[in-house]
Amino acid sequence: xxxxxxxxxxxxxxxxxxxxxxxxxxxxxxxxxxxxxxxxxxxxxxxxxxxxxxxxxxxxxxxxxxxxxxxxxxxxxxxxxxxxxxxxxxxxxxxxxxxxxxxxxxxxxxxxxxxxxxxxxxxxxxxxxxxxxxxxxxxxxxxxxxxxxxxxxxxxxxxxxxxxxxxxxxxxxxxxxxxxxxxxxxxxxxxxxxxxxxxxxxxxxxxxxxxxxxxxxxxxxxxxxxxxxxxxxxxxxxxxxxxxxxxxxxxxxxxxxxxxxxxxxxxxxxxxxxxxxxxxxxxxxxxxxxxxxxxxxxxxxxxxx
Amino acid sequence: xxxxxxxxxxxxxxxxxxxxxxxxxxxxxxxxxxxxxxxxxxxxxxxxxxxxxxxxxxxxxxxxxxxxxxxxxxxxxxxxxxxxxxxxxxxxxxxxxxxxxxxxxxxxxxxxxxxxxxxxxxxxxxxxxxxxxxxxxx
Numbered sequence: 001x002x003x004x005x006x007x008x009x010x011x012x013x014x015x016x017x018x019x020x021x022x023x024x025x026x027x028x029x030x031x032x033x034x035x036x037x038x039x040x041x042x043x044x045x046x047x048x049x050x051x052x053x054x055x056x057x058x059x060x061x062x063x064x065x066x067x068x069x070x071x072x073x074x075x076x077x078x079x080x081x082x083x084x085x086x087x088x089x090x091x092x093x094x095x096x097x098x099x100x101x102x103x104x105x106x107x108x109x110x111x112x113x114x115x116x117x118x119x120x121x122x123x124x125x126x127x128x129x130x131x132x133x134x135x136x137x138x139x140x141x142x143x144x145x146x147x148x149x150x151x152x153x154x155x156x157x158x159x160x161x162x163x164x165x166x167x168x169x170x171x172x173x174x175x176x177x178x179x180x181x182x183x184x185x186x187x188x189x190x191x192x193x194x195x196x197x198x199x200x201x202x203x204x205x206x207x208x209x210x211x212x213x214x215x216x217x218x219x220x221x222x223x224x225x226x227x228x229x230x231x232x233x234x235x236x237x238x239x240x241x242x243x244x245x246x247x248x249x250x251x252x253x254x255x256x257x258x259x260x261x262x263x264x265x266x267x268x269x270x271x272x273x274x275x276x277x278x279x280x281x282x283x284x285x286x287x288x289x290x291x292x293x294x295x296x297x298x299x300x301x302x303x304x305x
Numbered sequence: 306x307x308x309x310x311x312x313x314x315x316x317x318x319x320x321x322x323x324x325x326x327x328x329x330x331x332x333x334x335x336x337x338x339x340x341x342x343x344x345x346x347x348x349x350x351x352x353x354x355x356x357x358x359x360x361x362x363x364x365x366x367x368x369x370x371x372x373x374x375x376x377x378x379x380x381x382x383x384x385x386x387x388x389x390x391x392x393x394x395x396x397x398x399x400x401x402x403x404x405x406x407x408x409x410x411x412x413x414x415x416x417x418x419x420x421x422x423x424x425x426x427x428x429x430x431x432x433x434x435x436x437x438x439x440x441x442x443x
Contacts, residue, residue, distance in 0.1 A: 102365050134365020172367040
């Protein structure tokens with residue numbers, strides 16, 4: 001869809017650093033650095049990808065490159081490691097670099113793509129693909145599209161349409177597949193078509209305990225809460241214990257834990273405070289709000305998992 | 306005879322890039338864009354066949370171009386137009402309509418004059434192609 005640049009309009013020299021700032025990419029990368037705690041390998045990969053795309057763009061303006069590079073990606077990592085958040089940033093980045101026109105993110109799962117009966121899948125998948133054009137299509141838990149145990153499953157149809165559009169409309173949309181590492185590997189094994197069409201495989205590592213505590217502090221700060229020193233220590237212990245227990249979902253578990261701590265905080269304030277309360281009391285998370293969690297007694301909070 | 310209906314029809318045919326830009330303009334104005342086709346070029350034929358649903362929530366014109374190309378694959382020998390439907394002011398109406406595809410040969414219209422009461426004349430036009438049954442006109 002892009003118009004051909006006539007040969008005499010090619011640029012001769014480009015200052016890459018200037019380009020980095022003027023395109024707004026530098027800003028997104030800085031934001032990424034600031035807002036996302038940990039995830040070093042991911043950030044490095046994104047930086048690398050961004051510089052590749054920037055160089056590619058510079059080459060294009062000089063008339064050296066003609067093809068759009070393959071931008072489809074796969075994000076694999078455990079639950080709660082920030083895949084969706086990074087995908088949002090990626091969409092922004094690609095938009096600023098001019099590789100997608102609108103830069104919106106359409107996040108879908110199997111249910112949005114696969115139909116219920118014969119003939120339902122193709123229009124459904126196409127509808128979603130059209131919605132995502134000009135932006136990024138983020139398919140969460142992509143491996144559920146493929147169900148080897150049921151050969152009449154309609155997922156296969158969705159995969160075929162997806163592959164076709166990924167190949168033919170490369171200028172129009174970027175597809176990001178996301179999911180847990182092991183299952184993703186299996187999915188790619190059984191769908192070699194996907195593997196070869198995806199250029200960037202990005203691995204999301206688990207967060208360390210300190211990073212998770214850091215994340216918790218940022219989350220609370222955004223909600224205008226804060227933790228005392230003792231409660232930070234308690235939270236650290238909590239993370240260590242929680243990690244050993246089943247269904248640990250990194251940042252998501254932390255968010256849930258904080259929601260429960262806020263609940264206990266509200267209850268405590270309600271019970272203990274007589275008369276008027278100040279802003280400080282209403283925003284201070286005490287040690288006991290965290291220590292009351294069932295995790296410390298050796299069990300997960302059943303009602304909330 | 307070249308049919309002139311809707312916007313831009315006195316201009317040379319729009320390229321895909323130009324269609325893309327026009328459609329993007331419509332989308333940016335919050336108009337719902339859809340694709341329609343017909344093989345009856347009579348100017349009074351206002352209701353064309355719909356190609357799929359109107360596209361209400363696609364932020365990018367590429368989706369419309371995609372559907373247009375799908376429609377061309379099947380009905381490349383017919384007229385295809387793109388219409389933009391505006392529902393924002395409360396009244397609902399077509400804001401823009403232009404032809405995006407036309408048959409290779411357009412045989413044009415036959416003009417018939419009929420003498421009626423006194424010396425007044427009634428005119429009737431009928432397209433040559435519409436004399437053939439639907440589906441085998443072009």
